[in-house]
Amino acid sequence: MLQVYRYDEDLLFVEPVIVTEMDEAGNYVIPADCTEVELPDSPSLFKPKFDSTAQTWIESATKEEIDAILNTGEVEESPVRLLQEQNALLLSQLAETQQQSEEQANMYAELIMSLTEKGVL
Incomplete structure (x- = not known):
């Protein structure tokens, strides 16, 4: 190339x-x-x-x-800079989604433990 x-x-x-x-x-x-x-x-x-x-x-x-x-300040933004900004935004969204997933998993585990302790399961 x-x-x-x-x-x-x-x-x-x-x-x-x-x-x-x-x-x-x-x-x-x-x-x-x-x-x-x-x-x-x-x-x-x-x-x-x-x-x-x-x-x-x-x-x-x-x-x-x-x-x-x-x-x-009307310098055209480079495609690389735009991709870097989009990548940073996507990484931030991914981290937030992973955190929510972990919180839901913990909440689910606590619910199962609570139901087990009460003899429901």
Whole structure:
């Protein structure tokens, strides 16, 4: 597997893509609208654009666009962050359900013990 980076007709970043297809020589078949060049971590880019001549990612957002994003906090939340939040919520719900199940089991055991002591069972 190989991760590549897809860009649109304006060379703006679209999404990461996993490539698994290989040719007869054993090389990965990279789609025409993708590159192996990784997006930079530092500094990160607001609106990455691929410079095919320099084989690098550049910032294409204007100063006004960057300021607007920073001032309004409207940075698109990453899918990974959303999944982390959903996972935390599900883990919390699971813990609550397990606690309720344990409480019900204890209550059931106490009820059986009480009925046994009174000779009902």
